[in-house]
Amino acid sequence: MSSSYMSWRSSGTNRRPTQPTNTSKNRGTIYPDLNQDPTPKPVIHFLAFALIIFLGLLQFLPASHFRHPSDPHRNWVPFNSHSSPSPTVKLAVDEDDGLIHIVSWMQCLDLKVLVVLANSTLSSSRDPDLLHFHFFTPQGDKDKVSFYKLKVLFPHSNLELHGQEKVKEIIKRASSEAEYDSLNLEEIAPFIIPSVHQSLTKFIYVSPNLILMGRIEELTGIDLSAHAAAAAEDCSNRLKSYVSLDVLDAIQRSASKPWISVTPYVKDACMPGLSLLLINGKKLEEFLEAVLWWSKVLNWSDRSDKRNPAIGLALYNRYLKLSNSWLVKEPASVDTIEKSMITHYDGPKIVCSEFGNDTIPGSSHGNLWIKYLPSMSNQILGS
Numbered sequence: 001m002s003s004s005y006m007s008w009r010s011s012g013t014n015r016r017p018t019q020p021t022n023t024s025k026n027r028g029t030i031y032p033d034l035n036q037d038p039t040p041k042p043v044i045h046f047l048a049f050a051l052i053i054f055l056g057l058l059q060f061l062p063a064s065h066f067r068h069p070s071d072p073h074r075n076w077v078p079f080n081s082h083s084s085p086s087p088t089v090k091l092a093v094d095e096d097d098g099l100i101h102i103v104s105w106m107q108c109l110d111l112k113v114l115v116v117l118a119n120s121t122l123s124s125s126r127d128p129d130l131l132h133f134h135f136f137t138p139q140g141d142k143d144k145v146s147f148y149k150l151k152v153l154f155p156h157s158n159l160e161l162h163g164q165e166k167v168k169e170i171i172k173r174a175s176s177e178a179e180y181d182s183l184n185l186e187e188i189a190p191f192i193i194p195s196v197h198q199s200l201t202k203f204i205y206v207s208p209n210l211i212l213m214g215r216i217e218e219l220t221g222i223d224l225s226a227h228a229a230a231a232a233e234d235c236s237n238r239l240k241s242y243v244s245l246d247v248l249d250a251i252q253r254s255a256s257k258p259w260i261s262v263t264p265y266v267k268d269a270c271m272p273g274l275s276l277l278l279i280n281g282k283k284l285e286e287f288l289e290a291v292l293w294w295s296k297v298l299n300w301s302d303r304s305d306k307r308n309p310a311i312g313l314a315l316y317n318r319y320l321k322l323s324n325s326w327l328v329k330e331p332a333s334v335d336t337i338e339k340s341m342i343t344h345y346d347g348p349k350i351v352c353s354e355f356g357n358d359t360i361p362g363s364s365h366g367n368l369w370i371k372y373l374p375s376m377s378n379q380i381l382g383s
Contacts (some may be wrong), residue, residue: 007089015316023362033175035342039244050083051164063285066116066289068243079367093289095165098099098130098249099131099132099158099201100127100130100131100132100202100204100216100217101120101132101134101203101204101221102121102131102132102133102134102203102206103136103193103203103204103205103206103279104117104133104134104135104136104199104205104206104207104208104215105135105136105164105185105186105189105190105205105207105208106135106136106137106138106186107185107186107352107383108136108249108350108351109137109138109139109143109146109350110208110350111149111150111349111381112147112348112349112351112373112381113133113209113345113347113349114150114208115150115153115373115374115377115381116211116345116347116369116372117208117211117212117345117371118133118150118154118157118159119153119154119212119372119373119374120211120212120213120372121133121206121212121216122154122157123372124212124213124214124216125215125216125217126215126217127217128157129156130214130217131157131158132158132159132160133158133159133160134160134162134197134200134203135157135159135160135161135162135208136161136162136164136167136189136193137162137163137164138163138164139161139163139189140161140162140163140164140165141160141161141162141163142163143161143343146161146343147161149380149381152376152380153230153374153376153377153380160164162197164185165191165194166196167189167193167196168185170192170196170288171188171192171220171288172186172193173185174288174289174292175292179292179295179296182295182300182308183291183295183308183310184307184308184374186208187274187311188288188291190205190277190279191228191229191279191284191287191288191291191311192288193279193281194279194281194282194284195281195284198281200281200283201280201281202220202224202278202279202280202281203278203279203281204216204219204220204276204278205277205278205279206275206276206277207275207276207328208345209275209344209345209349210275210276210328210342210343210344210345211331211342211343211344211346211368211369211372212341212342213340213341213342213343214325214326214340214341214342219278219322219326220278222278222320222322224278224280224283224320225280225303226283226317227280227283227319227320228279228280228283228287228315228318228319229272229277229278229279229280229283229285229315229318229319229320230277230278230319230320230321230322231272231274231276231277231278231315231319231320231321231322231323232272232273232276232321232322232323232324232325232326232327233270233271233272233273233324233327234270234271234272234273234327235270236309237270237271237312238267238268238269238270238271239265239266239267239268239269239271239309239312239313240267240268242271242307242309242312243298243309244314245265245267247298248265249264251297252264252265255297257290257293258286259286259290259293259294259313259314259318261316261317265316269316271309271325272312272315272319273313274311275328275342276322276326276328276342278320283318287314290310290313290314291310291311291314292310294309294310294313295308295310295313303325325340325341326341326342327342328343328344329343329344330343330344330366331343331344331346332364341366343368344368345369346365346366346368346369347365347366347369347370347373348365
């Protein structure tokens with residue numbers, strides 16, 4: 001028992017010690033690349049310094065885009081540094097609720113025309129979710145069937161039907177029967193709507209018989225703080241075609257009204273195009289009174305064969321001139337259509353009359369309206 005124990009201890013005690021290894025020598029053999037640090041070339045130092053200087057200089061360049069806090073989509077909008085100082089672009093959306101309000105007035109309801117107007121505006125817009133349509137029709141929100149048809153075709157769009165009675169009542173109370181009959185309600189209504197619907201203080205009025213191919217949101221940001229309206233000049237209709245310059249000079253000398261121009265009237269002045277308007281409801285004080293005053297002074301109630309220039313005279317020097325690209329063009333050719341922001345509706349439409357509404361014969365139709373007719377329209381609206 002003792003001999004085995006001593007034998008084990010002796011073998012453990014007599015074991016040779018392990019020779020220490022030369023780690024430094026071995027490491028040098030295994031990792032020869034760690035002996036010296038790499039030396040970068042001088043050109044690398046120069047390029048890095050030049051890049052830092054370049055990035056620093058970029059901070060001094062003017063901003064090219066911005067994002068307005070009222071825009072729910074937070075889209076980048078480019079600054080237009082080459083635009084003229086007037087009109088001034090402030091926002092891409094309405095300041096109050098962030099929506100672009102589009103108003104249209106239709107004497108007799110024609111759903112197919114409204115559908116083409118709405119679809120062309122939506123398809124041309126960069127932000128269709130921001131568009132809010134207000135259609136003023138004879139029955140308004142009482143016409144549930146028409147409203148539901150529109151919602152089936154545009155389920156995700158904001159649209160409302162409004163009645164016309166309150167607007168017509170304001171005009172009737174302020175005018176005689178002859179004066180009322182001499183007015184084109186589609187032209188005068190947009191100037192009265194803000195007094196009935198006070199939430200619509202700033203909106204774009206569009207005649208229903210139009211096809212929009214430009215981005216309508218470009219109009220909403222125009223600064224109207226000093227003007228009642230904005231419109232494109234229609235030089236196919238000039239002031240001298242409606243009233244004599246001698247008559248206007250006599251009115252200037254004898255009458256004193258705030259809506260009479262303090263400067264001499266220009267006989268070749270272009271009339272404002274009333275098919276597309278940007279309305280500022282806060283600057284329309286006495287506007288209806290001015291229109292009715294001009295109609296009475298010019299005895300226009302006896303001349304129903306011509307367009308009443310009273311609205312154009314009431315707007316003289318009081319409206320902001322839009323770019324000529326927003327003037328309504330006739331869809332005469334493909335070249336004209338491609339260069340236009342807006343053109344006349346060229347499809348079948350209903351014409352109002354005392355004896356019932358009639359449809360214009362098919363021979364006068366064009367083809368542009370078909371492009372903006374939704375695929376389900378025939379099933380929903382009928383052929």
